[in-house]
Amino acid sequence: MSQHRRGQGPSLRFTKMHGLGNDFMVVDAISQPFRLRPDMIRKLSDRNFGIGFDQLLVVEPPGLPDVDFRYRIFNADGSEVEQCGNGARCFASFVRDQRLTNKKIIRVQTAKGVIELRVGRQGMVTVNMGVPELNPPAIPFAADRQKTVYTVDVDGQTVDLSAVSMGNPHGVLVVDNVDTAPVETLGPRLESHPRFPARANIGFLQIVDRSHARLRVYERGAGETLACGSGACAAVVAGCLRGLLDSRVEVELLGGRLVIEWKGDGAPVMMDGPATTVFEGQLRLPGGDKPSRRPKQGKPARQRS
Numbered sequence: 016m017s018q019h020r021r022g023q024g025p026s027l028r029f030t031k032m033h034g035l036g037n038d039f040m041v042v043d044a045i046s047q048p049f050r051l052r053p054d055m056i057r058k059l060s061d062r063n064f065g066i067g068f069d070q071l072l073v074v075e076p077p078g079l080p081d082v083d084f085r086y087r088i089f090n091a092d093g094s095e096v097e098q099c100g101n102g103a104r105c106f107a108s109f110v111r112d113q114r115l116t117n118k119k120i121i122r123v124q125t126a127k128g129v130i131e132l133r134v135g136r137q138g139m140v141t142v143n144m145g146v147p148e149l150n151p152p153a154i155p156f157a158a159d160r161q162k163t164v165y166t167v168d169v170d171g172q173t174v175d176l177s178a179v180s181m182g183n184p185h186g187v188l189v190v191d192n193v194d195t196a197p198v199e200t201l202g203p204r205l206e207s208h209p210r211f212p213a214r215a216n217i218g219f220l221q222i223v224d225r226s227h228a229r230l231r232v233y234e235r236g237a238g239e240t241l242a243c244g245s246g247a248c249a250a251v252v253a254g255c256l257r258g259l260l261d262s263r264v265e266v267e268l269l270g271g272r273l274v275i276e277w278k279g280d281g282a283p284v285m286m287d288g289p290a291t292t293v294f295e296g297q298l299r300l301p302g303g304d305k306p307s308r309r310p311k312q313g314k315p316a317r318q319r320s
């Protein structure tokens with residue numbers, strides 16, 4: 016952040032990007048100091064009073080050997096999460112555009128492991144999203160044993176869903192038609208359902224044929240988005256496990272199309288799609304954080320009279 020005039024907070028450079036309409040504020044926290052509290056992220060994600068975004072993506076120096084960057088993700092509600100597939104494609108495009116790397120194969124460390132980003136032509140990026148996690152405690156999802164389909168009680172209604180982690184938790188329901196699926200009503204109730212102790216992203220999957228699907232996702236911490244990359248991966252895994260999909264699937268989301276490939280147990284999920292830069296900006300944060308008022312060492316806090 017550049018030096019700031021008296022009484023004004025520091026400025027922060029950012030880039031606005033999207034992956035199929037799932038939109039992001041992207042910040043290079045390598046060449047500028049960066050610290051945003053959850054309440055600030057919530058304010059900035061507001062589409063009327065702030066910049067407006069589904070997620071904030073932060074580029075940091077690597078914290079592990081043989082990776083190029085650390086990739087941090089914050090939802091619009093300020094929660095920090097483990098994975099963002101559409102964001103990963105934008106991350107790859109961003110670090111090259113900002114000359115933070117000239118590599119075409121970029122390894123990034125997320126909260127739940129390392130993913131590999133391969134930059135292709137015309138803004139396309141292929142992401143190795145890692146091996147899906149199906150073991151309930153690791154998703155996390157409350158179940159006494161691992162199953163392909165679980166029956167969940169939602170306010171007296173029973174719902175069949177699969178539970179998959181792509182680093183972040185997903186519940187996937189198969190529906191006849193995504194256009195009439197109860198995304199607005201069932202989505203939020205499942206997102207915060209007690210069987211998902213860390214909440215979850217809820218996908219509504221329509222099988223068109225064995226290599227084509229349609230998907231809408233009610234995202235954890237953001238609501239319904241125009242696309243969800245990790246959600247598309249989780250949905251294809253669920254569809255394959257149910258015997259409804261082949262290994263390579265074109266997934267049509269509200270904002271466009273992703274190609275997802277999963278060769279089955281133990282194999283990583285590969286995602287191929289676009290990354291788009293919309294504009295670059297600079298914002299002035301409100302006055303810097305007040306240093307917290309802690310009593311000096313050895314001196315008891317002043318007793319309030």
Ligand SMILES: N[C@H](CCC[C@H](N)C(=O)O)C(=O)O
Pocket residue numbers: 037069070088090096097098099100101102183184216234235236237240242243244245246
């Ligand atoms: N809402 C998600 C993070 C963003 C995922 C999505 N935007 C994607 O493209 O994967 C979560 O809380 O796990």
